[in-house]
């Protein structure tokens with residue numbers, strides 16, 4: 001296994017810049033999720049790392065070895081020691097499962113079924129599937145075979161481009177867990193592209209957020225969710241309640257009352273971020289200073305629910321409740337805030353004030 005280091009990588013197609021100076025370090029044996037909206041350059045970045053395309057400038061190193069952008073020509077894709085799992089699995093339809101997995105192996109290992117069996121076990125598939133054709137497998141099974149094929153030559157780095165996007169919710173969860181376990185067992189260094197924030201937060205050691213060809217934040221999942229770099233990142237990695245506020249003495253006065261704010265900052269106008277799970281609802285007690293809201297609707301998800309609220313001043317906010325006792329649409333409720341808010345500049349600035 002090796003680390004991956006991308007330095008000042010740029011790439012454009014024609015006159016359109018796609019990557020604008022990306023720096024990314026993935027420590028050996030860890031998984032980094034690459035998260036970003038459609039068209040921001042995620043696949044382009046993976047293709048440059050894999051060697052399917054050349055950067056305009058900047059370098060890619062696997063371990064200490066510069067494979068792209070160094071002196072001379074880049075190392076060809078097949079000699080980079082990188083496994084690639086494309087979005088649709090990309091299995092060879094005319095080969096069996098065993099044929100697909102063994103494709104990149106030396107003939108000796110391909111003949112000896114032991115390595116194929118070990119790889120099937122690694123990705124949690126029954127060895128009876130070895131003789132099947134790809135079209136006889138479910139989508140999740142195909143994804144796992146594609147992963148086994150990528151892991152077969154023991155690559156130092158595995159790149160996965162939205163490997164779960166074609167799966168339904170239940171299969172996605174199960175395949176995600178199996179793939180994470182297989183990568184872990186193989187001790188692989190991995191980069192997983194996704195635009196699913198829950199997938200990124202739950203699977204990765206670190207999350208890289210790419211926007212307009214730039215890396216805007218690189219940190220562990222909890223830090224990303226709790227202290228996003230800016231409000232765009234905040235809303236991209238989860239549901240957000242964003243309110244205009246006036247900061248004074250470590251607290252924010254906003255439509256939800258006076259809420260403590262984390263860390264040092266100046267007084268004055270700001271915007272504050274809360275997460276919907278920080279909002280608590282109760283029956284109105286007719287107390288002074290109580291923040292009242294009307295329930296506009298309830299989206300029930302089973303394990304929890306999203307409550308759409310309109311505050312007395314007309315502000316729309318969202319609460320997340322795990323409770324079995326959900327308010328009815330049209331009900332009047334009192335809203336309190338748990339924990340503290342994160343403050344950002346009042347204008348459309350980029351840095352968190354509390355950073």
Ligand SMILES: Nc1ncnc2c1ncn2[C@@H]1O[C@H](COP(=O)(O)OP(=O)(O)OP(=O)(O)O)[C@@H](O)[C@H]1O
Pocket residue numbers: 013018036037038039040041042043044045195
């Ligand atoms: N070969 C190409 N020629 C011209 N433009 C390209 C080429 N490949 C990608 N692009 C453009 O580069 C931009 C980034 O594409 P890329 O495939 O990296 O996005 P992405 O982040 O993977 O998006 P998605 O989430 O939709 O897969 C897009 O605007 C795309 O149209």
Ligand SMILES: [Mg+2]
Pocket residue numbers: 042043044
């Ligand atoms: Mg893509």
